[in-house]
Amino acid sequence: MVAGSVIVIVLVAAGIFFFFAATIGFLRFPDLYTRMHATGKGDTFGLFLCIFGLAVYNLFDNPSWYMGVVQSVKLVSIAVFWFLASPTATHALLRSAFESGVVPWTKDGKSVRDRDEREDGP
Amino acid sequence: MDQFFLGAAVALCLLIFLALYRAVVGPTVFDRIIGAGFIGTKTTVLLVLIGFIYGRLDMFVDLALVYSILNFIGTLIFSKYFIRKGSQW
Numbered sequence: 001m002v003a004g005s006v007i008v009i010v011l012v013a014a015g016i017f018f019f020f021a022a023t024i025g026f027l028r029f030p031d032l033y034t035r036m037h038a039t040g041k042g043d044t045f046g047l048f049l050c051i052f053g054l055a056v057y058n059l060f061d062n063p064s065w066y067m068g069v070v071q072s073v074k075l076v077s078i079a080v081f082w083f084l085a086s087p088t089a090t091h092a093l094l095r096s097a098f099e100s101g102v103v104p105w106t107k108d109g110k111s112v113r114d115r116d117e118r119e120d121g122p
Numbered sequence: 123m124d125q126f127f128l129g130a131a132v133a134l135c136l137l138i139f140l141a142l143y144r145a146v147v148g149p150t151v152f153d154r155i156i157g158a159g160f161i162g163t164k165t166t167v168l169l170v171l172i173g174f175i176y177g178r179l180d181m182f183v184d185l186a187l188v189y190s191i192l193n194f195i196g197t198l199i200f201s202k203y204f205i206r207k208g209s210q211w
Contacts, residue, residue, distance in 0.1 A: 089197040
């Protein structure tokens with residue numbers, strides 16, 4: 001039981017670390033697209049680690065093993081669903097932002113579309 | 123173990139308040155949508171942690187599942203709705 005507790009604490013703490021890193025990126029990055037890059041990955045993996053650790057804890061700690069297995073399967077299904085759904089939502093939102101005219105940030109302040117026209121020309 | 127879950131829940135609440143700053147002052151409407159989705163993801167973990175703290179995981183795990191599905195559908199519908207209005211808002 002002690003080894004299981006150590007595994008659970010490590011998984012949940014790693015998930016909260018990923019949430020923390022995603023929040024720092026969400027506050028500090030200069031652009032919509034870079035912020036979406038930070039949250040879209042750190043958020044997904046943080047939730048996966050947290051929910052997986054809690055499912056392991058519930059599997060060992062629940063008094064009735066049948067309810068433990070059922071609730072752990074539900075928890076893992078949350079993690080798997082969000083692992084599929086979060087990149088889809090991020091992709092749809094990014095395409096919507098790009099088509100409605102949000103300009104990507106560049107280091108020298110020039111637009112990405114102008115740069116493509118300049119470099120693709122003869 | 124309950125103390126650890128309580129500490130993790132408090133840490134998640136602090137991160138939710140940090141993300142709420144960007145969701146309130148975000149320059150474009152898409153920043154606010156990302157902020158709402160980000161807060162919803164952390165709320166899913168927070169619901170499961172509250173279920174462990176109260177000892178009623180059989181109820182809270184269904185709430186967390188439905189909340190994650192509604193969060194996903196809400197983000198998709200907002201991204202479809204603001205596809206031509208984003209630069210004006």
